[in-house]
Amino acid sequence: MVTALKDDERRLVMPSALRRRSLLLLQGLVAEAVRRGYEVRKAGSSFYSREGGVDVAVDGFTYTVTVRQEFPESVDPERSARLVVELGHGLTGRPGRWRDRKGRTLEEALGVILGEIEARAVEGARREQNEQQARADREVRWRAAMEVAKEQAVREQLAQVLREEGGRWQEAAALSAYCTALEGRIGGLEGAADAADLDSARRWLDWASGYVRSIDPLSGLPKMPHSREPTPEELKPYLRGWSPYGPERCG
Template identity: 30%
Template sequence: MLTKRGQQWPAATAQDTESRRIRAKVATARAQTDQLKESAPVKTPRKPRSKPPAPALAARDLLAAEELIQRVLETEDQKLLSADVDLGPFKLQRILAQALKASNRPHGKKLVASTIGGWSSKEYEIHFAPHFRDFVEVQSVPVPERVGKYHPAVKAFMADKRWQYVTKEHVPRAARILQAIASEATRRGIEVMLPDDRKPNRYGYLSNPTHGNLWLRTDYDLYGIEIKEISGKGAKKFSDLGMTWQQRQKLPSWIERRGWEFISTGKLQINQGTSLDGYGTQKLSDGRGTLLEEKLSEVFARFDTWLLEQAERKRLEEIAEERRQRNWEAAMENAKADYFEAERWKYFVALSEEDEKLRKYEAFLAKAKQAIEHLPSKQRFAASGFLSEVDAVLRERNPLTSPEHFLPEISEPKPEDLKPYLRGWSPHGSHRH
């Protein structure tokens, strides 16, 4: 019995022939591809670049930093533009950091890079800037084993269990460290703010900072120091732990607000600066072989460096303020001179315009005198008297016949009168616009 394909033999034969031709063509193409693959050279995997060890990298950067310092020192104004510097594979910030350790760095100076040409510019200038850390003497800060009497600010830290940022078992150690800092600050004559000093102002807000454990009063600003415990890794969210709202409320506020469990490590960290929430906060913590108690001298070294920086900033601000005041006073003097000059010119222009009007009136007066000649004698006499009065008024008003008009009396200008001549300055002071 024939199949359906056998019953369609003539048509099926033509289709099969075309199908066999296409399969043969595909097989030939695959064979050629396999042959090309076999004849192609075998690519060996590229070896990853070997990074030099950290000590060798630091030594290389230090050498590059010393060369850069030498180039800056050899310039006339001790400045180098980025166009004149080819750092090659070195990174600028890494070299600037190593420049602090360079043997040829001038005492009290450090190498910095400042952008020039606007915020979007990629050009910068390498020059020296004050390095106040060179002028700071590091002194050891002892930490007592036992404390007989705590500073009121430290007492406040120990009493406020809600916001200690340290687990219960490590609070005594944190308190001894804070007491050591408070005692050293008092020994140096630095006032430590008392907790009662933080009083609300008339708007209900605290006029002094609320964060931080110790705040030191200075001539420039308040300087804060706080201590916190570093959390361990692997903490989970409260929701993942299945904690209820009632269970969370029993936790200290500083842990509850995190939203994550706190894994105690016992490692403490000190944050210091004028704003403990900002990027300028400096940190110091327990190390592998060094406890935080052995690093408290660094806390005061940073504080002393900050004091020198603030003193320099204030000095520069005073210089800038004096320069601004002098420029404002000079601008006021120039504005007054310009004002009087403009007012005198306006007065002169007014006299000139008055003279032109008077000339017109004088010409009309001459015609009037001729016109009254035809009047009867009695009327001519009366008209002549009137024109004589007009002639006297014209002579009085004419600056050419009354030279006292060329002595203008200009009153002192008001502040608003000087605004057009101050070129952006305010007549009310150097800081007002």
């Protein structure tokens, strides 16, 4: 990979002495990373022409290390000769950039850079574990909320059946009272009213009585209604902010 960078004239565009030093820095970093058992890959990120770098993978976490000339436009020979090594995807409060110092060169900081990569991998694993635990806890809470919502939605289904039956029963009771009154009226007019009118009234009474029996839910023994699986829309009013589609979605 370092050789590929060396042969790529579009990368590490800088004075030849600085370019050679940059390549040696990356070579030293790669060698130490491999010695520690880590995988080094061709960098997946795109670079500016003045940069070059590699990806270092530690315990499933990949970090991009780049090197570049710090002050390419400077006319001061000392400033223009400085390099900077950067670690991509910096985290708040963690170091991610190293420069030459009076008491330590970048070559001497390679172990520190790899140590930072290792620290980030540990932190990343801890964060991933916490996220997995949080997702698991959220899943448990969501499932519990779904169970309660399903019970309440089914309860509402049965309550709706009850309301409908109660409405039919009230209607049947009112119509039954009418039939009783009509029967009394017919009986009171026997021999006094026209026979044809009485016959018509009796036929109307027979039909009305049959209709009342047909709509009266208590004309037979009511059975426990069948409930069905509630739809997502039926569950929403009882989920208290949870989504019926999954624990990761908003209600």
